[in-house]
Amino acid sequence: MSTGTSRRCGDFRTRYAQEMTWFPSPRSAAACAIGLGLLLLAPLVLKNYGLALLIQIGYLGIAALGLNLVTGFTGQISLGHAAFFGFGAFASAWLSNRHGVPVLLAMPAAGVLTALVGLVFGAPAARIKGLYLAIATLAAQYILEDFFNRATWFTGGAAGANAQPANLFGFVFSGDVRYFYLVVVAVVAMFGFAANLMRTRDGRAMVAVRDHYLAAEIMGIPLARYRILAFGLASFYAGVAGALMGHYVGFVSTESINILLSVQMLGMIIIGGMGSIMGSLLGAAFMVLMPEAVEGLFHALGLIGGGADKGLVYLKEISIGLVIILFLVFEPEGLAHRWRQTKAWWKLYPFTH
């Protein structure tokens, strides 16, 4: 939204429509377009490794955005997001394998199925608040994990489910380059939808519920409806993200759908900045790239060679945790906030305000 950024002097808005634009200024819109263009040209420069990282950032960013919708924008902490992510992956594989639904349709359909499941778990959210809700969603995580391990008709049990690559009228999205473009389209669509949502009445209602739900209720905003809606939307996003992951890897298993992934997603939005659309992507990028960067740093310093250099492997783990702690100590409001501060400093230099 166009609020929250410092604008240049003399930039006056005279109509509502001007106030509600996606980008605060034409320059900002142009920058975004250029960035998108560069992204589309990325496969010329990056090899599979870089594309794989970007694809991972893409679908984790979508999942993080979903979590941000429910936690950052509506104020309900959810610790069960990974379960919905996994559900979407399994649902998409199941739809495309068992029912022959084309993959590109199965992905959004999986999202819808996940949203329905999310609505079921969102219903208690109307009554429970804050940290209690966090633990209730934690319970949902374990219950769904148990369901995945039991429902072999759905998940393929111990062997997991194989997911086919996406196929659009014979154009198979196999290989990193093609899948990268698919993910870019998905990211643009989902992020665009969320950004749009936040400038509509429903989006503002969600923010009102987060900021002061009593006042919101007094003003006539139905709390239960928006809380449940937020959960449903978040699950939809998680489901689509899971489906994207499933068809990229080609295999879905319950091994990686656990509480640690939920915590990691929460970490993404906290570090990226709660209540910020861009922050979701930044946080996902941080969580994906940071271990790689630490690993690369250790390699470059020649510390980890071939063979198990055990002491330093643990140092890598420790440094990842330390980076998270240090980051939060110095910037508790997340990357998005830091980005805004940097932009403001750049614009106002040498003045301070």
Add this chain to the structure above:
Amino acid sequence: MKSGLLLQFALNGLIIGTLYGMVAMCFVLVFKASRAVNFAQGEFLLVGAWLCWGFMSQLGVPLWAGFLLTTVAMALLGALIQAVVIRPLIGEPVISVIMVTIGLSVVLRGITLWIFGPEPKSFPGGSGGATVNLAGLNIEAVYLWGAGAAVIGMAAFAWFFKYSRLGLAMRATAFNQQVAQSLGVSIQRIFIVSWAISALVSGVAGVVVGVVNGISPGLSLFGIKVFPAVILGGLDSIVGAIVGGIVIGLLENLAQFVDGEYLHWGNLYVVAPFYALVLVLMLKPYGLFGTRDIERI
């Protein structure tokens, strides 16, 4: 119905429940005083167990001496963590503090892996040694000591919070930090003390669990089991934490009894506490003993 077997299950649940309650109590202590949810609680248990093992195997001291050394070390560790990691985040949204504790858990796990290695070890001198037979159930003596310590601890904390100056100061801080500060309570000291005590008690629990079940990096997952107990009892009630722990312990064991004898589903032991949790929260959103958040407009 096999009443003898049921009694054994109930007894086991009671004893294990007091252990859960002890860990839940640490959790609540930190929350009551500094409004921080400590996701690194499991790692505190792990560190406590490893420290005691380290003292015993490197210095060759017997269990009780290692135990005492561990309590001192854990208290210092708790204070250190509060000073270095948590204090900079006073006043920040609680979710940032949660994330920092998550980062802390990663760091602690890495450090214990580095110093002590990934292999599971058992305490020198065998596992808990003596077993006591209660109503046909063999229970390790260490558990009984642990349960006894938990009960004494609960009584001590109840007295502490009600009658001692420091305890009153802690309750005041939990109630309203600014008012307490304006009345002369040193918030810094309260925070340090609460984290130190929490770390100390977790270390004790960790030693008990480690002596019985062996120490391995997986011990930190014991902390996740505690969350249902804490929520069940209410996040800001010490008594609630112990009761919650006992309820969860009993529930798990009774679920296993029903599952083993009649239902044969296999998973009740793990999921029953969570289902129960969801049910309780639907009826009592603040847990059994939690204080109701009175909303003021």
Add this chain to the structure above:
Amino acid sequence: MNRYALSTLVAAAALAAAGGASAQSIVIGSLDDLTGPTSANGKEFAAAKSDAVKWINANGGINGKKLEMLSFDYSYKAPVAITTYKKWAGDNPRPQVIYGYGTADTEALSAMVNTDKVVYLSHSFSANLTDPAGTSKKVEKPTPYNFFHGPSYSDGCRALVQWAAADFKKKGGKGKAKFVYMGDNHPYPNSAKEACMAYAGKQGMEVLPVIQYSMAPADFKAQCLSLKETGANYTYLANAANATIALLKSCATVGVKTQYLTNIYAYSEPVMTAIGDAADGVVAPIHVAPWGTDVSGMRRVREIGGAEPKSTFYMAALCTMMYLREALITADKSGGVTGENVRKAMYAKANWEPEGLAGVCAPATWTDKDHRSVIDVPIVQGTMSGGKPGWKKLDVVHLGREAEWFGR
């Protein structure tokens, strides 16, 4: 914004750091778990892999060429395994063989390695990795490039069940022996469940309902009480080491009397030491000779690993590395080390024991129709006397190459 530059920078740095191999060396990839949930096993495997590489390079390399192993600790996280694979795929020269680790990475990468024709060795013995041509109709995708040395988890359990049935008769048991499968509801423990319970039924045992215990160590007295109530004669423990340690200790306290059977990754010398006396008597299908066994191949093992005793985990990885060595040598001679050539080289011998390691590794046979490498399963019993772990060889169970079991 910076994130694109950053990722390019990271990719470039990683590529620069990793791609240091010369033309006269053979590069393989290796995934380890040194900091994740199975790090106790992972540490042993990693030690064996690096010792083996050192020995290989000191003893002629691969036809004179140096063997380089790119190791990576992926902490049992499948996404990290995937990005590491992509990173290696962009390397020059690109590893044609990857020595993977466990279920998480093997399953996550199986589609990719089979498309990219990269030989993937693993310590995951899952039965659905044993069908290279799809003939079993039980696996969803054929896996011609997945290899592992040892009986599959299902076959291992079947061998134990067969031994147990014979043991029950030998000990004069009347009627049906009671069998219980214990494990968590999770891919690793579940992998042998159906196959094993079906076979136990076939062997005339009374198959009792599954008792679940979690992969995370906890107090398992409740489960042990249930186990005690069932009066099972034979109990199979399907989880990995950490949980099994806690379970055996709890059950010893409760006083359960049963013959424990367990899987290869739950039981080895360090694990037995951690358990203590309760570890005595557990039976497992271990396809390598434990350290100190009197076989001629032990001398080579000491050459590679040094004088200190090594665990069975170490031995298992060592065997796999030595099979790989011979396959690489053969492939290099016949057209160069590519995934396809290495794969063909794995099919070269039947009842194959690595050269110099006679008696150490169970003889393996891989064919292009069947990747079940070991079907004559050695059954071994662990003993604890005076706090020291030991082994007693019980039997070698000859499972057939049943079509019905293929892929399950």
